[in-house]
Amino acid sequence: MAVQGDLSAVYADILIIGATPAGLMAASCLTRCGATFRIVEKRPKCIKRGYANCLQPRTQEVLQTLGLLSTIADKAVRVRENTVYTRGSTGELLRESIGLDTLSHTCYPYSRVVDQGVVADILEEDLRSWGHIVDYSYELIDYVVKTGNIDSWHIQAYLKNHATGAIELWRAGYILGCDGEASTVRRIAGIGFEDHGVENVWAVADVAAETSFPDIKRRSVVKSVHGTCILGPSTEDRVRVITPLTPAFLASMDPSEYSTASQSLHDHRTHPTTLLTSLQTRLSAALSPWVFTIKGVSCITRYHNKKRLAFQFSDTAHRIFLLGDTCHTHSPLTNQSVNTGMMDAHNLSWKLALVLRGLASSSLLATYDTERRALAQQLIRFDVKVDQIILQQPNSSAVDEGFHDFKNGNNIISGCGVQYSPGLVVKEEVRIRIKSSHESLKPGKRLLPMTLTRHMDGNEVNVLDEMQSDERFHLFVFAGETLISPDFVSLAIYLASADSPLTVFSSPQLVDLFFIHTWNHFVVSLPDLPDPFPRWAHRVYEDPGGKAYASVGVNPKFGVLLLVRPDGHVAVVTNLDDGRGIMDFLRAFLLDNGAGSPDEGTPIGDGEDMVL
Secondary structure, eight states, rough: OOOOOOOOEEEEEEEEEEESHHHHHHHHHHHTOOEEEEESSSSSOOOOOOOOOOEEEHHHHHHHHHOOOHHTTTTTTTOEEEEEEEOOOSSSSEEEEEESSSSOOOOOOEEEEOOOHHHHHHHHHHHHHTTTTTEEEEEEEEEEOSSSSSSOOOOEEEEEEEEEEEEEEEEEEEEEESSSTTOHHHHHHHHOEEEEEEEEEOOOOOOOEEETTTTTEEEEEEEOOOOOOOEEOOOGOEEEEEOOOOOHHHHHOGGGGTTTTTTOOSSSSOOOHHHHHHHHHHHHHHHHTOEEEEEEEEEEEEEEEEEEEESOBBBBTTTTTEEEGGGEOOOOGOOOOOHHHHHHHHHHHHHHHHHHHTTOGGGGGGHHHHHHHHHHHHHHHHHHHHHHHHHHHTOOHHHHHHHHHHHTHHHHSTTTTTTSSSSSEEEEEEESOOOOTTOOTTBBBBOOOOOOEEETTOOOEHHHHSOOOOEEEEEEEEEOOOTTTHHHHHHHHHHHTTTTTHHBBBBOOOEEEEEEEOOOOTTGGGGOTTTTGGGGGGEEOOGGGGGGHHHHHHOOTTTTEEEEEESSBBBEEEOTTTTTHHHHHHHTTTTTTGGOSSTTTOOOOOOOOOBB
16 A cells, blocks of 8 residues: 555554544553553544443443542433333233342442443543543554564554545554444454344434433333333433334335434434434323423434344454454443443453563463453343344233343343353362352352451452452452461462462562451451561451351352452462462463563564654
């Protein structure tokens, strides 16, 4: 490709294409992991509004570890309960069920409704606080991935600077494609989509309304022969409304009112009269005798939705990675799009940072595709089922059975039930008996929130708040009542030795230590604990009454040794006497002391962009 203008190259260890929530989340996580990157966006400014308006509990947990949740929470609305309405035998509208929005054990048992643009603004402001900016008006035109030991920078990317009109050469080690469903990154990589289910069309609107409907502050599904309606609170006292559109109705719309290709909730044109009138008519009929009158419209669209899954989430060389809508698209009903994209970024960033910095083998990168694609596939299957439920005729047995399945899928929707399969960074074997419970410790699942008393100051803390998102693994010693047991003493000797993960991976510190016991912290002196625990005094906790032990199924008489990944998912569950087993597990992908050099051909930046 001919390059117009300046022939100099811009260098970036990681080039993020797209300032979507997934792209911005990747940038925020990579910053905390010590990786260098550039993030570009073809639009002249950040998105201010989007379809997605709901953060699930697991997404909130992760944002808290980044220190960003409180800022977002100030601009969000909580949704804690759901209802389902249907018509009785005599035609009256009855509340069929009411329940919690989230059934998982979490500090955030609710979803937070907030505009996608607000989330993007807060993530971008976080980047600026770290000294990074988004390069707007840069569009990816093409890229080439080199193979072999030809060049330290494997990717030549050509970007159009819309501010100047010039096409610039950028050199990168990796590209993260966060540029949405019509992704240029995915197209150039030659990675296709597989479709799941059928294409459905939905009316989606944020409206101001006068209503007597009693559950307007809950998320409600109203089943009706006129068309099922989903209502839920939105920001600024608005109501989010979603309802399916039939082929007959779509045929009746004037094409001049709205572009069939539009994917924007608000494109600054006149609101489509036919769609708005139909929405008011349907809401009035579905909610009768309750009144629902639309008084204003913030945004309205017809949303063409296909559930699609990319055949792979990275190229075979693991230089090109796809995140978010670039590799999986979901129904608007389950509020997954932004959440799964941001969690894709959280899964990938620590792996990529460790490899980029020469601290881990490149084999670690393959786990992104295997873990996140399997999850996306599971979510899309659930999306298809939910769409089928909503499109069924009300009062059918299929609908009743479907809503039962919907409740059972709550852990999937919330993100709290994600469990990665055994592999390089999840060890299947559990060498200790854990009490059977869906919330107990299981390899591949997230570590549950636990309220503990910090030993050094007596403050009550949540363990998830103590695990900030960066590149470190967390070694948990649940010693329980075993502070003088042979297994505990032997473990302490090993952890203080030159062969332990705390020592071998200490430059930089890639493994930190958490020590949780059930003794009264008033009678346990920190300096009297065996080495190395006094050196980690800020990570020693009492579990008053053994409540945390019970919540994860650990017997305090025996304790457990636990390795948690940087993304908060459990990697290893084993006995207190198996410290060397933890070391063997880590040696499969981490490089001792960071002493190993980066994989051949992997660029390592110095934090500054270089122009040659």
